[in-house]
Amino acid sequence: xxxxxxxxxPNRRYHVGLAILITHLSWxxxxxxxxxxxxxxDPTPIPKQCAMLSxxxxxxxxxxxxxxxxxxxxxxxxxxxxRRLGGTCDTxxxxxxxxxxxxxxxxxxxxxxxxxGRLGGQESADALVELLWSDPGSQIRLALIPAMTxxxxxxxxxxxxxxxxxxxxxxxxxxxxxxxxxxAMLTLNQLTDTSHNRKAILxxxxxxxxxxxxxxxxxxxxxxxLTKTHHGVRELIGxxxxxxxxxxxxxAVTWLGKLRAEEAREPLQNTAVNDxxxxxxxxxxxxxxxxx
Numbered sequence: 001x002x003x004x005x006x007x008x009x010p011n012r013r014y015h016v017g018l019a020i021l022i023t024h025l026s027w028x029x030x031x032x033x034x035x036x037x038x039x040x041x042d043p044t045p046i047p048k049q050c051a052m053l054s055x056x057x058x059x060x061x062x063x064x065x066x067x068x069x070x071x072x073x074x075x076x077x078x079x080x081x082x083r084r085l086g087g088t089c090d091t092x093x094x095x096x097x098x099x100x101x102x103x104x105x106x107x108x109x110x111x112x113x114x115x116x117g118r119l120g121g122q123e124s125a126d127a128l129v130e131l132l133w134s135d136p137g138s139q140i141r142l143a144l145i146p147a148m149t150x151x152x153x154x155x156x157x158x159x160x161x162x163x164x165x166x167x168x169x170x171x172x173x174x175x176x177x178x179x180x181x182x183x184a185m186l187t188l189n190q191l192t193d194t195s196h197n198r199k200a201i202l203x204x205x206x207x208x209x210x211x212x213x214x215x216x217x218x219x220x221x222x223x224x225x226l227t228k229t230h231h232g233v234r235e236l237i238g239x240x241x242x243x244x245x246x247x248x249x250x251x252a253v254t255w256l257g258k259l260r261a262e263e264a265r266e267p268l269q270n271t272a273v274n275d276x277x278x279x280x281x282x283x284x285x286x287x288x289x290x291x292x
Contacts (some may be wrong), residue, residue, distance in 0.1 A: 246279065
């Protein structure tokens with residue numbers, strides 16, 4: 001009996017150890033999945049803006065929606081009304097949106113920002129620009145990115161580039177801040193107008209070389225998001241072709257390899273042979289091996 005007990009002890013230790021190992025692996029794998037989901041960075045869909053605004057009748061459904069905003073109602077109902085008014089292309093909706101840009105409720109503010117982006121017009125544009133200057137909050141800026149890029153205005157899109165995607169890279173010291181810059185960069189790369197793209201992408205180079213470890217996974221996620229955009233990979237190839245700084249060209253070819261960008265094969269082959277910098281040539285050869 002004693003010998004049987006002794007023989008069973010290793011088995012008990014084995015089973016206990018196996019249970020601990022399985023639990024530990026579950027934590028690790030669960031954490032890895034959560035981290036992977038957290039690091040996903042995508043371009044924001046740009047809303048279709050009204051071609052023009054008009055004013056309807058004083059007794060139509062829009063008037064009734066506007067009247068409902070003046071009465072006490074649940075926050076969710078106000079948000080619902082604002083979302084609906086944003087698609088009406090009615091001038092009366094603009095003031096309703098602007099009046100709620102400064103309220104305490106974040107969902108209502110976000111609905112108002114989205115509504116102004118869809119409605120368009122100079123009054124909407126001015127209100128969004130003022131908000132961009134006055135509120136540095138990450139959630140507000142994430143909402144401003146698609147709302148402002150929806151305007152067919154190089155000035156407003158330039159503000160998204162300069163004040164969100166590029167500005168203060170040296171102060172981008174948290175993943176949240178880096179994420180906002182990444183979303184702005186990717187969203188700009190969805191536009192037919194590509195004049196803002198390369199400057200926004202190069203801001204990611206600055207972030208990657210900032211020496212701040214906390215933001216590096218977020219920067220990498222933003223760069224991986226270039227494959228989800230209309231122009232991102234082509235713009236990265238353009239940076240490789242024209243940039244004067246070897247360190248930037250090396251960075252560009254490295255990322256083209258990581259992205260396995262087949263359309264970059266010919267430029268990478270040319271770089272591997274003809275670039276004046278040996279490190280850039282070596283990086284291009286390594287990127288070509290990634291493609292293969």
